[in-house]
Amino acid sequence: MGNSIQKAGESRHLRISEPSPWVRRHAPLIPKDGPSGGRVLDLAAGGGRHARYLLEMGYRVTAVDRSLEGLAKLENLPDMEVLQVDLEDETPWPFKGRVFAGIVVVNYLHRPLFPLLLDCLEPNGVLIYETFSRGNEQFTRPRNPDHLLKSGELLQLAEGRLQVVAYEHGIFEKYPCPGVIQHICAVNDLALSTRDDNEPPAHPFRKGDGTISE
Numbered sequence: 001m002g003n004s005i006q007k008a009g010e011s012r013h014l015r016i017s018e019p020s021p022w023v024r025r026h027a028p029l030i031p032k033d034g035p036s037g038g039r040v041l042d043l044a045a046g047g048g049r050h051a052r053y054l055l056e057m058g059y060r061v062t063a064v065d066r067s068l069e070g071l072a073k074l075e076n077l078p079d080m081e082v083l084q085v086d087l088e089d090e091t092p093w094p095f096k097g098r099v100f101a102g103i104v105v106v107n108y109l110h111r112p113l114f115p116l117l118l119d120c121l122e123p124n125g126v127l128i129y130e131t132f133s134r135g136n137e138q139f140t141r142p143r144n145p146d147h148l149l150k151s152g153e154l155l156q157l158a159e160g161r162l163q164v165v166a167y168e169h170g171i172f173e174k175y176p177c178p179g180v181i182q183h184i185c186a187v188n189d190l191a192l193s194t195r196d197d198n199e200p201p202a203h204p205f206r207k208g209d210g211t212i213s214e
């Protein structure tokens with residue numbers, strides 16, 4: 001396994017056009033009828049593989065990255081907003097006061113942004129977060145612990161704020177970017193219960209094409 005992961009890890013992210021299977025699986029949960037009109041934030045969007053996929057699904061998309069190299073072709077598409085921002089320097093958070101129906105973060109980790117992301121999710125909004133975890137350093141980059149999630153870290157992020165509808169942590173060999181990966185899908189609906197026991201609503205799992213899974 002080590003070799004196959006190492007080889008894939010060496011290819012640069014801009015060349016990968018296939019969206020993550022985790023994003024494909026959970027993107028249909030993102031609402032289109034909320035206050036943002038179905039606008040999804042693709043944070044550290046890279047080559048825009050998820051932005052493109054979400055546009056095809058009929059969402060509006062805001063893609064942000066410090067480099068526009070991979071996003072230039074998307075800039076003029078309808079429903080597309082592209083922002084060049086360094087998310088780790090002194091630049092003020094560009095989305096203060098805005099809300100999104102979905103936030104997609106794949107293969108990027110800057111922990112100080114966690115609370116800002118949660119504040120940007122509209123009611124019923126969906127956080128889809130996937131990135132590498134500790135243990136990945138044995139196979140490929142990233143190896144810096146600052147860029148690797150600790151076990152359960154995305155669950156901690158959601159705790160008390162979002163309903164976790166799916167979570168996994170382990171070795172994903174056949175992924176577009178293989179490695180030790182942790183991912184979560186969680187919904188901002190803890191305050192939206194209509195039940196006496198305060199349990200949040202249940203959500204249908206759908207396939208990437210929008211049809212309901214068995």
Ligand SMILES: C[S@@+](CC[C@H](N)C(=O)[O-])C[C@H]1O[C@@H](n2cnc3c(N)ncnc32)[C@H](O)[C@@H]1O
Pocket residue numbers: 013016043044045046047048049050064065066067085086087088089105106107108
């Ligand atoms: C491994 S790529 C992932 C790209 C995309 N999310 C995907 O899954 O294909 C990481 C991205 O994070 C962006 N990035 C790294 N540091 C950043 C920063 N300080 N501010 C904004 N973007 C940053 C890089 O430019 C790169 O596009």
